[in-house]
Amino acid sequence: MSLLELNDATIKFGGLTAVNSVSFALKKGDLFGLIGPNGAGKTTCFNIITGVYKPTSGEILFEDRPITGTPPNKIAKLGIARTFQNIRLFKSLSVLENVVVGGFLRHHTGLFSALAYLPPAIAETNRLKEEAMELLRVVDLEHVANVRSADLSYGMQRRLEIARAMATQPKLLLLDEPAAGMNPMEKEELNRMVRKIRDEHNMTVLLIEHDMRFVMSLCERIVVLDHGEEIAQGPPAEIRNDPKVIAAYLGEAV
Ligand SMILES: Nc1ncnc2c1ncn2[C@@H]1O[C@H](COP(=O)(O)OP(=O)(O)OP(=O)(O)O)[C@@H](O)[C@H]1O
Ligand SMILES: [Mg+2]
Missing domain, CATH: 3.40.50.300 (P-loop containing nucleotide triphosphate hydrolases)
Known part of the structure; x- marks a missing residue:
């Protein structure tokens, strides 16, 4: 059974498809990473999971029940909480x-x-x-x-x-760039804290992060978006060596 499932989630803003047919699933207890270059659609994924935006098409399931289009306060009550990039x-x-x-x-x-x-x-x-x-x-x-x-x-x-x-x-904690602006020591502390939150507070964690070292050392599974498209999904060792991921990040250190 999945805790959270996105099935072909798509959202369009006018002519822009910010998230294009994205599918991934989290099991209870997962420490899951959502990465991708700027504007890839990561925060928008959080916005459709938490009901801020209704997807144009596709489905979101929480504990195997559809929550697509459910208002944010109801989704919070079901057990999904988030932090904000800003x-x-x-x-x-x-x-x-x-x-x-x-x-x-x-x-x-x-x-x-x-x-x-x-x-x-x-x-x-x-x-x-x-x-x-x-x-x-x-x-x-x-x-x-x-x-x-x-x-x-x-x-x-x-x-x-x-x-x-x-x-x-919450059962599911969504963290939008929790390490942004932190120094290396703070990041190391945060890494330990997030792991502890999962292990001792029984929360499943989905996090967005640009710091590759942080994501790769913390997350057990990662999904990669680029221009709204899902380009890779797997454990850090696979993601790190995926040519599509490297190409998307060309110019950035992976
Ligand atoms: N409410 C909105 N109206 C119009 N366009 C939007 C809206 N929200 C997001 N977008 C667009 O969707 C695309 C994805 O944005 P999003 O914020 O999800 O990217 P991101 O992956 O979180 O990027 P970053 O790493 O910079 O935070 C961008 O092109 C953005 O301008
Ligand atoms: Mg963002």
Whole structure:
């Protein structure tokens, strides 16, 4: 049984086919990579998986049920959470509050109801705070729990996004360029964290990343897009030596 399946997923924006008949499947517990040059359609894949866009054709299945065209809040409730390529934190809220808000979204549908509930629902807030602290420990941010998220370094903000996505207790975690802007040491830490999230928090992970060393050392299977087309799929050792992949990345280090 697959956890997530894309069957010939296609989306067109006017004359541009951003994702063209892409098919891949993730099993529960997979650490799966989605790579490709700029504009290949990677983020758009996340957008059609999470219901931001409805595919023009093709089908998306989650736990063997079709979710094509399901609105984003329902998809989140089914157990899919994501981070964004362009970090989307509540900048004036503290690190801890950002994760607590993520947890609220598990019980309430909209962000506004989540924020409105913050002061009154004390019991729930305390429980969520404890859970949030646990998650901050996972991404090594507990020491900055009360810092305004805008004051964090870029790398820390990326890790906070992951903790916030995890607060909805997803089965599937989609990470859009989690290592972007990180230094080599932070990337190594992140590598360890993502593995731990999969191993100890029982989450399946699909991640987009440009850093080839990072993807190849972390992911067990990789799908490669180029101009919306799927050009290769397989384990890192195969992908690294695939002539089509090398050609797509010509000029970039693979
Ligand atoms: N809402 C939209 N309307 C029109 N075109 C779009 C829209 N969203 C994405 N595109 C186009 O679809 C193509 C794929 O974009 P996408 O953001 O998925 O690429 P990507 O693989 O994530 O690239 P990057 O590595 O630069 O983030 C691009 O040509 C982009 O301009
Ligand atoms: Mg992108």
